[in-house]
Each structure stands twice: as C-alpha cells, then as structure tokens.
Amino acid sequence: MIADRWTRGGMIAVSFLGMGLASIVSGFASGPSSIVLALAVIGIFAAIYHPVGIPWVMRLAPKNPGKALAINGLFGGMGVGVAALTAGGLIDLVSWRAAFVVPGLVSLGVGAVMFAMLRRGRIAEPGNSAPDSQPGEGRSGMLRGALLILATGFVGGLVYQSTQAVAPKMFEVRLEAFLDGSTAGVGAVVFAIYVMAGLGQLVGGWAADRFSWKRAYLLAWCIHMPMLWFAASAGGPFLIFAIFMITVAGTGAIPAEALLFARYTPERHHGLIFGFRYVLALGSAPLAIQFIAFVLERTGEFAWIYWMLGMAGCLTLIGILLLPPVSGRRASPIEATPAPAE
Numbered sequence: 001m002i003a004d005r006w007t008r009g010g011m012i013a014v015s016f017l018g019m020g021l022a023s024i025v026s027g028f029a030s031g032p033s034s035i036v037l038a039l040a041v042i043g044i045f046a047a048i049y050h051p052v053g054i055p056w057v058m059r060l061a062p063k064n065p066g067k068a069l070a071i072n073g074l075f076g077g078m079g080v081g082v083a084a085l086t087a088g089g090l091i092d093l094v095s096w097r098a099a100f101v102v103p104g105l106v107s108l109g110v111g112a113v114m115f116a117m118l119r120r121g122r123i124a125e126p127g128n129s130a131p132d133s134q135p136g137e138g139r140s141g142m143l144r145g146a147l148l149i150l151a152t153g154f155v156g157g158l159v160y161q162s163t164q165a166v167a168p169k170m171f172e173v174r175l176e177a178f179l180d181g182s183t184a185g186v187g188a189v190v191f192a193i194y195v196m197a198g199l200g201q202l203v204g205g206w207a208a209d210r211f212s213w214k215r216a217y218l219l220a221w222c223i224h225m226p227m228l229w230f231a232a233s234a235g236g237p238f239l240i241f242a243i244f245m246i247t248v249a250g251t252g253a254i255p256a257e258a259l260l261f262a263r264y265t266p267e268r269h270h271g272l273i274f275g276f277r278y279v280l281a282l283g284s285a286p287l288a289i290q291f292i293a294f295v296l297e298r299t300g301e302f303a304w305i306y307w308m309l310g311m312a313g314c315l316t317l318i319g320i321l322l323l324p325p326v327s328g329r330r331a332s333p334i335e336a337t338p339a340p341a342e
Helices: 008-026 030-045 049-060 065-093 099-121 138-173 183-210 211-231 238-261 269-282 284-299 303-321
Strands: none
Touching: 008 030, 008 049, 008 099, 030 211, 049 065, 049 238, 049 269, 065 099, 065 183, 065 238, 099 183, 138 183, 138 211, 138 238, 138 269, 183 211, 183 238, 211 238, 211 303, 238 269, 269 284, 284 303
C-alpha cells in the first residue's frame, strides 16, 4: 500500500535497510527472546519485496516482462542456495553471530546505494498507467480474472509445497534400490532437481513473451497435471523424471501467472493487491504439510497425495480456461488498451 502512494524503488531500499539493521541486531542478540524478535523484524522487511518488486520488474520491462520475471526468479532461487553456503561458511570460519552481521552489513550497503541512486535519478521509477484497464469483459471480467488467478495460484503453491515436502521421503522409499540406500544420493537428487528446475522459469518467461499469457499458463498446467498422476505410481529414474517435470512446470507457470494477475488488477493498487496474493501463497505452505500428514495417516501411501493433487490440477485447468481473454504478447501487463480476444 505504501509503495502505491510513494515509490517502489524507495520501498525496496527500505526493505534492504530494515533487513540489514535487523540482521545485525540478531547477531548481537543475548537470548532467545531477542533473537526471535529480531528475526521477526527481518521477516517483516523481507516481506516487502514480493508485493513491490514483482510489479516493479514488470513495469520496467514492458517489451519482455516474462523474460524479466524469469531472470528475477532464477536469481532469487540462486540466492536461497548461496545463502545456505554463506551462512555455513561464516559459522565454521567465525561464529554464528557473523552469519547475521556480515549479510546485514551487505544488505545495509545495498539499501544505501539504492537510496543514493534514486535521489540522483539513476534508477528508473516509472509512473502509474491508466488505473482502469479492462480486459475482455470490463470490470466484471477483471474481477473474475483476478479471483481465478488467485485460486489457481493457490493450488499451484499447494502442489509445489506438497511435492517439495514429500519428494525426499518418497525418493528414499522408492529409489532405495536405484540409489543403493544412500541418503546422500537422495539429497543429491533433490538438490539437482530443484536447481535444474529453476531453468523452468526461463522457459516459462520465453513462452509468456512469445505467446499469450493465458496459453503459456495453460501449457504449464497441461504438463503439470499428467506428471502428478504419473508420479503417483512411478519408480526409479521415471520418478526422478516425473518430479523434475512437475517442478519445471510449476516454476514455468510463475511468469505467466504474475503477468495475468497484473493485467486483471488496477496498476495503481498493485502493491496492495500483490501483497494480498503473497499472503495467500504463504498460506499454502502450512496447508500442504497438514494435507500430507492427513493423507499419509489414512492411506499410508504417497500415491494418494499425487492422485489428489492431480485432481486439483484438473480444477486449475478449468479455471484457466474460464479466464477472460487478455493480451499477452510483447505488451505491457498494465496497458490501458484492451486487446482482441484470443
């Protein structure tokens, strides 16, 4: 909401400064309570990024928004991996406090540089476009499209979180002979799948820029759904392939999904609306854990998890088909002029 009234770049700079200060405070914490409080503050400032940064990226790349979102997401995934290596290295070489203080100093530096560049006009800060763009069926079409994207995105998050949580144990059980019972082998397979699957965002971004966003989104789920059912009974290298394709399809759907959501919502309120979308997406993580526990407790089988997720995928396909027609080929996601129907 603040970004809608102020500047997106300024809010990202505030995010870095806040995370940096809170991280440094965490490094000097003297007890569990102070650490918990400092970590909570880190989370508050880190949460600024998605509702502010994603619309900003799309706004700055009107000709190739899918590619821009894909590259942004790829670097985000790499950051998670590098963070684990950095924290482990600092803990081994210095102490656990350094694992908070050093990244905090880096974050402070980035925030300060951003503020300086914003003041000098070195960072682009485009204004809002017309607030009432109405694809397809006008305001009712926008509302229907936004609600359908929220619903399909929630299901996508549930599928991703569920498969990410259950895949290691599933590999351990079904790939025991294939990996010769090696726990390290299971970890290596999971690591390789999720690192390589990050490239799915690049493919999804390319598809979103080349075709309509709706078609790119539909294609991702047309791959997603049958692979979920295939994984239910697959084993050996076929299971690895199925989980890989599920992850690729899940990450590949992200650029088109974000672009569609931006197109169905008023640009002047993107900070607030994308914030709500992010909160809804976060809600899929605890629900996924509860879902896995519920199914395993009653069936004792991984297969039912994937069968049920595949059924949810069917509903998602129907939701995508019901989306109002919208432009989506080398056009800004927030253009005011409606595009012809697909």
